[in-house]
Amino acid sequence: MKVLVTVKRVIDYxxxxxxKPDNTDxxxxxxxxxxNPFCEIAVEEAVRLKEAGKATEVVVVSMGAQNAQEQLRTxxxxxxxxxxxxxxxxxxxxxxxxxxxxxxxEEEQPGLVIMGKQSIDTDNNQTGQMLAALTGMSQxxxxxxxxxxxxxxxxxxxxxxxxxxxxxKLPAVLTxxxxxxxxxxxxxPNIMKAKKKPLETKxxxxxxxxxxxxxxxxxxxxxxxRQAGIKVASVAELVEKLKNEAKVI
Amino acid sequence: xxxxxxxxxxxxxxxxxxxxxxxxxxxxxxxxxxLIVGSGxxxxxxxAASVPGIRKVLVADHAAYDHEIAENVAALIKEIAGExxxxxxPATTNGKNFMPRVAALLDVGQISEIISVESADTFQRPIYxxxxxxxxxxxxxxxVITVRGTSFDPAATEGGSASVExxxxxxxxxxxxxxxxxxxxxxxxxxTTAKVIVAGGRGMGDKAHFEMLDTLADKLGAxxxxxxxxxxxxxxxxxxxxxxxxxVVAPELYIGVGLSGAIxxxxxMKDSKVIVAINxxxxxxxxxxxxxxxxxxxxxxxxxxxxxx
Numbered sequence: 001m002k003v004l005v006t007v008k009r010v011i012d013y014x015x016x017x018x019x020k021p022d023n024t025d026x027x028x029x030x031x032x033x034x035x036n037p038f039c040e041i042a043v044e045e046a047v048r049l050k051e052a053g054k055a056t057e058v059v060v061v062s063m064g065a066q067n068a069q070e071q072l073r074t075x076x077x078x079x080x081x082x083x084x085x086x087x088x089x090x091x092x093x094x095x096x097x098x099x100x101x102x103x104x105x106e107e108e109q110p111g112l113v114i115m116g117k118q119s120i121d122t123d124n125n126q127t128g129q130m131l132a133a134l135t136g137m138s139q140x141x142x143x144x145x146x147x148x149x150x151x152x153x154x155x156x157x158x159x160x161x162x163x164x165x166x167x168x169k170l171p172a173v174l175t176x177x178x179x180x181x182x183x184x185x186x187x188x189p190n191i192m193k194a195k196k197k198p199l200e201t202k203x204x205x206x207x208x209x210x211x212x213x214x215x216x217x218x219x220x221x222x223x224x225x226r227q228a229g230i231k232v233a234s235v236a237e238l239v240e241k242l243k244n245e246a247k248v249i
Numbered sequence: 250x251x252x253x254x255x256x257x258x259x260x261x262x263x264x265x266x267x268x269x270x271x272x273x274x275x276x277x278x279x280x281x282x283x284l285i286v287g288s289g290x291x292x293x294x295x296x297a298a299s300v301p302g303i304r305k306v307l308v309a310d311h312a313a314y315d316h317e318i319a320e321n322v323a324a325l326i327k328e329i330a331g332e333x334x335x336x337x338x339p340a341t342t343n344g345k346n347f348m349p350r351v352a353a354l355l356d357v358g359q360i361s362e363i364i365s366v367e368s369a370d371t372f373q374r375p376i377y378x379x380x381x382x383x384x385x386x387x388x389x390x391x392x393v394i395t396v397r398g399t400s401f402d403p404a405a406t407e408g409g410s411a412s413v414e415x416x417x418x419x420x421x422x423x424x425x426x427x428x429x430x431x432x433x434x435x436x437x438x439x440x441t442t443a444k445v446i447v448a449g450g451r452g453m454g455d456k457a458h459f460e461m462l463d464t465l466a467d468k469l470g471a472x473x474x475x476x477x478x479x480x481x482x483x484x485x486x487x488x489x490x491x492x493x494x495x496x497v498v499a500p501e502l503y504i505g506v507g508l509s510g511a512i513x514x515x516x517x518m519k520d521s522k523v524i525v526a527i528n529x530x531x532x533x534x535x536x537x538x539x540x541x542x543x544x545x546x547x548x549x550x551x552x553x554x555x556x557x558x
């Protein structure tokens with residue numbers, strides 16, 4: 001079984017983003033970029049499936065500007081076998097990404113597509129579900145557990161009320177949550193080896209997909225800032241303030 | 250203009266997140282039809298019909314929709330999407346699961362987790378863990394939207410008189426089936442609607458010490474929440490997690506104990522009305538958003554606080 005896995009180049013999760021002074025977008029100039037943390041977990045899971053003998057090949061896909069190659073190399077260093085970069089300098093919305101992925105699925109015929117449940121930049125949480133819809137595949141979203149058998153996968157999903165276990169028919173699209181695994185750090189020899197692994201560059205047009213805007217970004221603003229309050233010296237003072245000043249207890 | 254709103258419910262009543270979504274729909278304007286989909290969910294229809302502002306309650310009650318299996322629910326919504334200009338759902342894990350599938354089936358985008366309605370096609374939503382707010386205009390004919398419950402007041406539950414219609418068609422894709430469900434049992438209020446929340450982080454040390462917060466919460470009639478670090482460490486279950494990728498809360502009073510205030514956690518709680526932080530590290534970022542900060546060892550402060558309530 002082939003596993004297709006996706007990675008997105010996003011702002012490093014430790015960096016606090018700033019809004020541009022003209023409110024057109026956030027400012028990503030000279031900001032540290034990294035693999036979206038959820039995508040890293042997806043890659044790790046795919047590589048573990050290969051190590052367990054359940055997957056035969058791990059193909060990693062990214063979409064965006066040319067420098068997304070860096071994130072593909074990271075995935076290759078973690079253990080993916082080959083990479084596809086669908087290069088575009090346009091804004092690729094989730095549905096467009098899902099349409100390109102659907103074409104790649106058609107070509108590659110993976111048994112599983114593993115993706116992050118959301119990217120920490122746009123926080124949309126939708127591309128995996130959209131890909132599942134376009135390909136008619138089953139979907140297991142927000143998963144924190146996975147067991148693959150011949151024609152189905154059992155997934156543990158993190159839901160509002162607790163945990164849910166579903167059996168989804170293969171091929172399936174899975175989107176991963178934080179607690180599925182702890183991604184490995186790529187070793188130096190593996191980073192060197194990754195440089196020699198195949199990386200193919202394509203465009204959305206190669207897959208017959210036209211980049212279409214479904215939304216227009218009108219404005220980006222910083223959120224209302226919360227002012228820091230006061231420090232209290234003791235529990236007694238805290239209780240007094242909560243009772244008499246804030247009147248919340 | 251007509252809006253189809255997919256209800257979040259527990260087979261007995263509408264969840265509060267649905268009522269907040271009704272408010273968002275009212276702000277968009279137009280007739281609002283409420284879809285109740287599930288298995289054994291017909292009982293929800295009566296109470297749903299009395300929510301003011303609803304034109305019609307649609308009920309799809311069938312085993313195929315048990316636990317709102319996304320593939321089947323999305324197929325049903327696509328079937329009935331017809332003339333609706335907007336399709337809305339609360340941004341719960343159910344809504345987040347099936348709504349993007351609906352959008353793709355309709356060949357439109359989805360606008361996720363809106364926090365305000367600017368006009369019928371323009372909405373605000375947080376991006377980058379809430380460190381920026383985007384104003385987004387939809388260019389699609391059908392607008393598929395999920396709504397953040399804490400950003401809209403819940404609609405009233407009495408006074409309306411919607412008609413109730415049963416949907417006969419069944420969309421069963423046979424792609425997924427439920428194996429089991431492990432739901433948290435608690436007598437405490439639900440995290441997303443609680444008026445008071447006590448939340449703990451890695452500083453709680455271990456599972457046994459985290460339970461200290463239960464006693465404090467019970468004194469306050471509060472829900473208990475946690476940071477990702479505390480959940481990852483196994484102190485509590487995943488449904489406690491507050492943050493960018495967990496639950497978003499906005500209680501009257503939020504007491505954060507032994508948590509530093511990582512941006513991912515702040516994304517889920519900074520709209521709380523009053524924030525209290527108890528942490529021994531006076532440089533912890535949580536103090537920058539706290540109304541009342543107490544620099545103290547939590548193992549002294551929490552028992553003392555509990556006693557003085």
